[in-house]
Amino acid sequence: MHPTAHHESSSTASGAASTRRRRKDARPSELLAAGLELFVDRGFAATRLDDVARRAGVSKGTLYLYFPSKEALFKAVIEDGMVAALLAAEERMAAHQGPAAELLHDLLLGWWQQIGSTALAGVSKLIISEARNFPEIADYYRERVISRGRALLRQALERGIDSGEFRPLHVEAAIDVIIAPLLMLAISRFSLRLCGHEVSPEAYLETHFELLLRGLRPAGDHP
Amino acid sequence: MHPTAHHESSSTASGAASTRRRRKDARPSELLAAGLELFVDRGFAATRLDDVARRAGVSKGTLYLYFPSKEALFKAVIEDGMVAALLAAEERMAAHQGPAAELLHDLLLGWWQQIGSTALAGVSKLIISEARNFPEIADYYRERVISRGRALLRQALERGIDSGEFRPLHVEAAIDVIIAPLLMLAISRFSLRLCGHEVSPEAYLETHFELLLRGLRPAGDHP
Amino acid sequence: MHPTAHHESSSTASGAASTRRRRKDARPSELLAAGLELFVDRGFAATRLDDVARRAGVSKGTLYLYFPSKEALFKAVIEDGMVAALLAAEERMAAHQGPAAELLHDLLLGWWQQIGSTALAGVSKLIISEARNFPEIADYYRERVISRGRALLRQALERGIDSGEFRPLHVEAAIDVIIAPLLMLAISRFSLRLCGHEVSPEAYLETHFELLLRGLRPAGDHP
Amino acid sequence: MHPTAHHESSSTASGAASTRRRRKDARPSELLAAGLELFVDRGFAATRLDDVARRAGVSKGTLYLYFPSKEALFKAVIEDGMVAALLAAEERMAAHQGPAAELLHDLLLGWWQQIGSTALAGVSKLIISEARNFPEIADYYRERVISRGRALLRQALERGIDSGEFRPLHVEAAIDVIIAPLLMLAISRFSLRLCGHEVSPEAYLETHFELLLRGLRPAGDHP
DNA sequence: AATGAATGAGTTTTCATTCAT
DNA sequence: TATGAATGAAAACTCATTCAT
Structure with a gap:
């Protein structure tokens, strides 16, 4: 599930790039979906970014790669x-x-x-x-x-x-x-x-x- | 369940401590009113007990005299x-x-x-x-x-x-x-x-x- | 049990005085005994003065009438x-x-x-x-x-x-x-x-x- | 029960994060050592987690990364x-x-x-x-x-x-x-x-x- | 790009101490 | 004297945010 795991098997340049591109584009929507679910369930303040990241299958740090703050998310x-x-x-x-x-x-x-x-x-x-x-x-x-x-x-x-x-x-x-x-x-x-x-x-x-x-x-x- | 139920030892002269007593009796409902306003306004997690206390005109410690925790309040x-x-x-x-x-x-x-x-x-x-x-x-x-x-x-x-x-x-x-x-x-x-x-x-x-x-x-x- | 309750019935001066005197002298030893039990049981830091007072059958304020601080007690x-x-x-x-x-x-x-x-x-x-x-x-x-x-x-x-x-x-x-x-x-x-x-x-x-x-x-x- | 057991996802290159890994592995025992010294010195209640953290050379928050509460430590x-x-x-x-x-x-x-x-x-x-x-x-x-x-x-x-x-x-x-x-x-x-x-x-x-x-x-x- | 260990400011909670009655 | 309501400083604990790897 960790996207990092794809790096090793990226033999053909083009295939690898497209995969990564797709992933990069997809990531925010996975994060948005995870965020929506949790925010709706618990409210803004009670939702922990840790949980959002986990639900989206990424690390907390990755979340900050796409959104500069909790409020932005x-x-x-x-x-x-x-x-x-x-x-x-x-x-x-x-x-x-x-x-x-x-x-x-x-x-x-x-x-x-x-x-x-x-x-x-x-x-x-x-x-x-x-x-x-x-x-x-x-x-x-x-x-x-x-x-x-x-x-x-x-x-x-x-x-x-x-x-x-x-x-x-x-x-x-x-x-x-x-x-x-x-x-x-x-x-x-x-x-x-x-x-x-x-x-x-x-x-x-x-x-x-x-x-x-x-x-x-x-x-x-x-x- | 209401903290107003604390009326045990009213052995002291009724007139003497009347002011304090009146305060003490009023406290819970003052706190409840302050809590209601803020909880409604901000939600549970985003409401600071500091603010509730301040709005009720007491210190944070006083709040804990009447309610054992934020959740209880x-x-x-x-x-x-x-x-x-x-x-x-x-x-x-x-x-x-x-x-x-x-x-x-x-x-x-x-x-x-x-x-x-x-x-x-x-x-x-x-x-x-x-x-x-x-x-x-x-x-x-x-x-x-x-x-x-x-x-x-x-x-x-x-x-x-x-x-x-x-x-x-x-x-x-x-x-x-x-x-x-x-x-x-x-x-x-x-x-x-x-x-x-x-x-x-x-x-x-x-x-x-x-x-x-x-x-x-x-x-x-x-x- | 509250000594304040004796005030009304202090008809004969001598009797009342001696009762109160005895109480005043006795109080510290009751407090000391309560303190000893709790300090031994829980240690200094984990002992609450509230508990000491309660065990001695007095209010927390009374404790401060006899000992200026927890450490003094x-x-x-x-x-x-x-x-x-x-x-x-x-x-x-x-x-x-x-x-x-x-x-x-x-x-x-x-x-x-x-x-x-x-x-x-x-x-x-x-x-x-x-x-x-x-x-x-x-x-x-x-x-x-x-x-x-x-x-x-x-x-x-x-x-x-x-x-x-x-x-x-x-x-x-x-x-x-x-x-x-x-x-x-x-x-x-x-x-x-x-x-x-x-x-x-x-x-x-x-x-x-x-x-x-x-x-x-x-x-x-x-x- | 030892927090040292956190070794799950060592998927990243072994050499890259070696320093951090070494730190992470050492942390618990550093914290335990610091805790032992202070608990022995002052007792449980009188020991501040702030002090334990400082003695171990980390922040208070880090301590909670390894132990969920003072009692657990x-x-x-x-x-x-x-x-x-x-x-x-x-x-x-x-x-x-x-x-x-x-x-x-x-x-x-x-x-x-x-x-x-x-x-x-x-x-x-x-x-x-x-x-x-x-x-x-x-x-x-x-x-x-x-x-x-x-x-x-x-x-x-x-x-x-x-x-x-x-x-x-x-x-x-x-x-x-x-x-x-x-x-x-x-x-x-x-x-x-x-x-x-x-x-x-x-x-x-x-x-x-x-x-x-x-x-x-x-x-x-x-x- | 991705990670996750580390941080520290911010909150909840506790309790010795004060003081009006 | 005695009370106990009130206080606030200090401590435990949380979590958004950062950053070395």
């Missing part, structure tokens, strides 16, 4: 998670043209499939736990990730209201109310199962959507 | 918060007889007034952040606080379903979906304002309730 | 023990006129009865353990207690040699060799039973004396 | 001393066939040369001083070291009694009486010179042996 972990989340969001965003209800449904399920059920969900817990200790990160996250997600929902809601599919309502507040169950679902995976002991994520999300849809529907409009 | 802070939350919940619980919708409305608003808007809300963030580091606390919290709150909501929902006021639904999942926005509201006060930048808590809760009520209503049932 | 404990040991030795010393062997036997047994088997024996362990930390105490002890005990033995040995009862020998070395088993006996009572697991002190001392006597006897002199 | 110091003492005893044990008196003489002198006069003697003082604070250590020492030493002496005494060289006597008590002067000699080197101010260890031991031999001899048996 932490920020990189978050940023990395945010970029991925953003990309995931972007994909889902891609021109959805059906009725607003369908769009909404896709957004919720898409979030679960591409974020909520993946390691990215851990970033949310991290941000919530450490926001006060790293205000710049919180700010950054709010502007880059949250506001983007909110924009998606806002679009869907407004489209529905415009088309008469949804009744008029306090859009911003509604966005929050829609997001909250998603976040809690994500969070609960990394701390105690606050919500939904025996409730499956899918059932939970379906109920959420169902309630939501009926809640959004104009009075008197029902199938 | 932390647990006492949580426990204290839970007891208070439980008492607050109990009060609200007291015989509500109106229609289910009204009961639900009261529960949401009552939660905000007696928990969400107070320091007790911080305990939620604490639990979420530290659940993995203190599994016993998480277990205890889930069984003592959460399950109690869920029972309240379950009662209201089932009453509404039985009376035909609400349509039949996945009750447990619905409970989660109802609680989530409350928790997020509480949490957002102590970390980044994930939800509701410019949205007031009251507007937020009102929107939540409105959406909810319509979502719960049987199909075709509308004023 | 420690020295007082030793001194107190030494004075008592000295007095005990003095008594035994008093004109013994029989044959040297008998004198020697009496010295050994007397030591056991008046020192070795009492709390005073603990002082020896204390001195041995803390001599390096309290050189003045060690010096004082050596000059005041040890040299006195050695003088007793020297007297007995020289008397025996002069009378031809004992053969000539290296008196000072012999004194050490005679004393050592006594000290070890004392010490073993307060630490692990280095010598004499199942051997009773009396049997041990008798064997010591027997070996000694035969060892001292001139060659060819035997019953 | 202490136990390792004792254990290390005991192992060495045991090895030394083993050597002396090697088949001695001459008369019992000669065997006895060799045991006493051998003890002095290989234990009493070395740093190992300090372990005895340590055990005596700290036995009450570390009962497991005391038990271990009694079973592993003391009982072994006693067995050696028992063998010599019984051989002498069987051969008629020595008179019958209370063997166990005699063992104690024989050991005591040795222990006191060892102890006196590390605390006050209780015995033998001006008496040289050799003269002291010679006197001890002489007295002993005459004391053991059957009545009427003399050259």
Whole structure:
């Protein structure tokens, strides 16, 4: 597992170089993954770099070859998670043209499939736990990730209201109310199962959507 | 478990040491309050006992007069918060007889007034952040606080379903979906304002309730 | 148990005064006794004044009423023990006129009865353990207690040699060799039973004396 | 139990890190030596780890690289001393066939040369001083070291009694009486010179042996 | 590039000592 | 006198960071 062990068997120059190149590039992501897991599990202060290094299969010194400090690693972990989340969001965003209800449904399920059920969900817990200790990160996250997600929902809601599919309502507040169950679902995976002991994520999300849809529907409009 | 229980040898004249006694009685709760603020703000590991002591206006040594370790203080802070939350919940619980919708409305608003808007809300963030580091606390919290709150909501929902006021639904999942926005509201006060930048808590809760009520209503049932 | 409690009931001046006087005088010896036990058991540094006070049945503050510091208490404990040991030795010393062997036997047994088997024996362990930390105490002890005990033995040995009862020998070395088993006996009572697991002190001392006597006897002199 | 056992990953070139390796291998014994000196001098509680580290020429943190706690260092110091003492005893044990008196003489002198006069003697003082604070250590020492030493002496005494060289006597008590002067000699080197101010260890031991031999001899048996 | 031994500043914890009552 | 709450200096212990190899 120690990359040092490859040095002896590097007979052909080109092969060796590419292997090492790949390793070098790969190392940070292994470190980021290890960092994410541990930071999410224990929080920033309680995570020891020793453990991060061990989990990534390198020595503590190596970690400092790639990140100048614990805080730098932490920020990189978050940023990395945010970029991925953003990309995931972007994909889902891609021109959805059906009725607003369908769009909404896709957004919720898409979030679960591409974020909520993946390691990215851990970033949310991290941000919530450490926001006060790293205000710049919180700010950054709010502007880059949250506001983007909110924009998606806002679009869907407004489209529905415009088309008469949804009744008029306090859009911003509604966005929050829609997001909250998603976040809690994500969070609960990394701390105690606050919500939904025996409730499956899918059932939970379906109920959420169902309630939501009926809640959004104009009075008197029902199938 | 509360250190307030140290009242053994009150043999000396009651008037004489009254000032000191008053101090001594007040100390634990002063320390708990200081601890709550800092733990919520920074998390367990990042909170320095020095700071807790200073905020409570005592020396570090004094802290150890009342709590044998940092962890003990932390647990006492949580426990204290839970007891208070439980008492607050109990009060609200007291015989509500109106229609289910009204009961639900009261529960949401009552939660905000007696928990969400107070320091007790911080305990939620604490639990979420530290659940993995203190599994016993998480277990205890889930069984003592959460399950109690869920029972309240379950009662209201089932009453509404039985009376035909609400349509039949996945009750447990619905409970989660109802609680989530409350928790997020509480949490957002102590970390980044994930939800509701410019949205007031009251507007937020009102929107939540409105959406909810319509979502719960049987199909075709509308004023 | 709190002397403060006597204040109210001090109706007759004389009675109250004498009670209090007796208490005041008695307190130091209670403290000294508590100190001796704990210092012997744990050593100077590992003994907490809290424990000493508690064992003596007073508060920690009271201790400081009688001794200005932990070290002062420690020295007082030793001194107190030494004075008592000295007095005990003095008594035994008093004109013994029989044959040297008998004198020697009496010295050994007397030591056991008046020192070795009492709390005073603990002082020896204390001195041995803390001599390096309290050189003045060690010096004082050596000059005041040890040299006195050695003088007793020297007297007995020289008397025996002069009378031809004992053969000539290296008196000072012999004194050490005679004393050592006594000290070890004392010490073993307060630490692990280095010598004499199942051997009773009396049997041990008798064997010591027997070996000694035969060892001292001139060659060819035997019953 | 020895921390020297850390030799896992010696995959790197043997020559390259040789200096560091040599250091790392030497560290534990350097620390043990420093610990022994200070613990013997001051006792467990009064010894500062800072001082131990400084004496070993390393920082406090380094100490924790090899021993997880002060107590662990202490136990390792004792254990290390005991192992060495045991090895030394083993050597002396090697088949001695001459008369019992000669065997006895060799045991006493051998003890002095290989234990009493070395740093190992300090372990005895340590055990005596700290036995009450570390009962497991005391038990271990009694079973592993003391009982072994006693067995050696028992063998010599019984051989002498069987051969008629020595008179019958209370063997166990005699063992104690024989050991005591040795222990006191060892102890006196590390605390006050209780015995033998001006008496040289050799003269002291010679006197001890002489007295002993005459004391053991059957009545009427003399050259 | 990678290692891991070493460091020391920073934290938790202890306890002799003080002092208002 | 007696108390015991409060203190703070000192000690044990942790861990991010450095650097020789």
